[in-house]
């Protein structure tokens with residue numbers, strides 16, 4: 001077994017691997033690939049252009065571009081950055097391959113074939129925008145503004161999202177980052193401490209870092225990884241709770257190989273043990289706790305033995321975790337997680353994490369949860385107009401909310417169900433902006449039916465994706481290297497050293513090629529054609545950025561003079577706000593019909609012959625968005641499936657065998673991938689990287705690479721408090737050479 005690397009050696013190798021290895025491997029593999037005439041050659045430019053902000057993922061690292069004759073030849077971290085510094089991850093470095101990807105969308109396209117099987121015809125911007133304005137107006141006039149649905153993602157989608165929501169008046173906006181990712185975390189913490197938690201943990205100063213399902217090293221965000229690595233190098237103990245021996249588990253002091261879906265039972269038993277033994281932050285809770293007695297009474301039954309049985313882990317390991325946390329409290333980083341839409345019982349788990357942080361007194365202290373804030377800038381956008389009715393799909397006939405703790409927007413399933421049934425009203429228009437709902441939202445067949453019944457579908461994106469095949473009109477957007485964009489603010493990544501804040505705004509590194517346009521141009525032109533010209537807040541994206549910077553006393557010109565980043569003194573982030581409280585027992589939640597005390601809700605177990613499908617990030621890709629990138633594809637072209645080695649032996653499978661899958665609903669994977677046998681995964685689950693297996697033939701590099709995990713996620717367990725999609729209650733068997741192979745553990 002490969003778990004015998006020393007801790008020090010692993011720390012060194014892992015930090016290098018996260019940032020450097022994939023790129024060097026990718027560069028080596030690139031030789032012989034004939035691509036665009038705009039391929040970058042060499043690594044040094046004549047000119048350095050500052051003010052760039054990466055968008056290969058949402059983390060937005062600050063960068064500079066080296067250009068030669070107006071061609072970008074290299075990207076580097078901005079040396080002035082107090083966030084990511086001079087580091088970019090493999091994806092950040094490979095942004096140049098997105099910029100010059102020959103498969104990128106170049107011109108407006110009209111689908112003269114069928115949705116899902118398109119035939120594209122190049123049209124002019126005027127024709128495309130006329131069609132969008134006309135069709136969206138027809139839908140609005142016939143069905144009301146609520147008949148238009150919007151699936152946005154990313155920084156460019158904010159401006160159009162606000163237009164459709166505030167000005168046109170549809171509530172039917174569903175962001176994947178909320179309803180399939182972090183929305184549950186935000187609303188659960190809001191219901192517990194009144195603030196969405198972000199990923200704001202002071203890991204550099206922590207004595208213990210506690211990760212529940214988090215897998216740093218596979219999940220790479222530069223300043224966050226730096227903060228994590230510094231914490232470990234400073235001697236922090238690491239506790240990782242994961243059914244799989246992840247990159248983080250491999251560095252841990254305690255790896256809790258928990259049974260999937262039982263995390264809340266585990267957390268409740270830790271808290272019950274700490275309360276019973278008096279090993280909790282009594283004074284802190286006296287001052288800031290609300291409903292603690294009811295909470296302590298309510299979780300009394302969660303003994304170590306009971307949780308051990310439920311979670312399939314030793315009771316003494318739960319005690320070991322609890323003691324390690326208590327012995328090092330309050331300097332413990334209980335990480336709130338990011339993608340937390342797992343089993344449909346997730347709001348309760350996220351509340352439990354917030355309560356555990358409270359019990360340890362780990363809010364606003366060194367090494368704990370510390371919401372360091374960046375400076376204020378403007379937020380100019382579309383103003384809210386008066387709309388006659390709200391048309392909220394989340395409200396039932398008695399005027400009660402189905403999901404009272406939903407994140408902003410409308411739960412995806414409520415939109416899809418309304419679209420498919422026409423009740424309570426039809427949804428016939430669909431604006432998809434930077435999102436790929438075929439591969440972010442589970443039950444692909446349902447999404448396809450939703451798109452089929454629309455009167456009009458428009459997509460705006462940088463690259464072709466699986467959902468762009470379903471567009472009637474497909475518009476090419478400029479990439480993050482070719483446009484001005486939203487302002488990024490924040491604090492020094494290790495804010496305990498100096499309390500510094502920064503302001504930066506995304507600025508173009510190179511001018512746009514072909515006929516690509518930015519979000520303000522596209523939205524404004526559609527707005528004009530829909531009769532909203534009087535409401536347009538800004539004429540250009542530069543004007544938007546200028547107005548937002550002005551609130552902070554800055555301008556684009558000034559930022560350029562300061563190498564793209566303005567730095568100023570910040571505030572002490574450890575100061576506790578006066579009105580801070582931790583609501584252990586929340587009466588409002590109970591009044592809404594849900595448990596007011598964090599409660600464990602068991603999940604369905606794999607049927608005979610199946611294992612649970614788990615999925616997650618890989619270090620060199622951002623879901624499906626980077627699958628066509630030639631460097632990143634070379635670094636990790638497929639997503640091998642992790643299978644317990646003892647099971648593999650019984651199943652007659654070995655490393656590298658090519659396999660497909662069939663799920664509990666009889667849905668087969670379209671493509672195959674290889675087997676990775678390992679002792680580092682439980683026998684009741686398998687694991688694969690998310691975002692692979694694209695179906696769009698216009699992605700000449702990424703099409704058919706690996707297996708699309710989302711295609712196997714057909715059962716959705718809705719988290720009742722939030723309406724978010726729980727996606728880890730799907731079970732699969734393997735297929736090989738036309739035969740189905742049962743997974744023996746459940747037999």
Ligand code: SF4
Nearest residue numbers: 054057060061089092
């Ligand atoms: S973490 Fe990597 S991909 Fe994400 S913004 Fe930073 S450099 Fe770009």
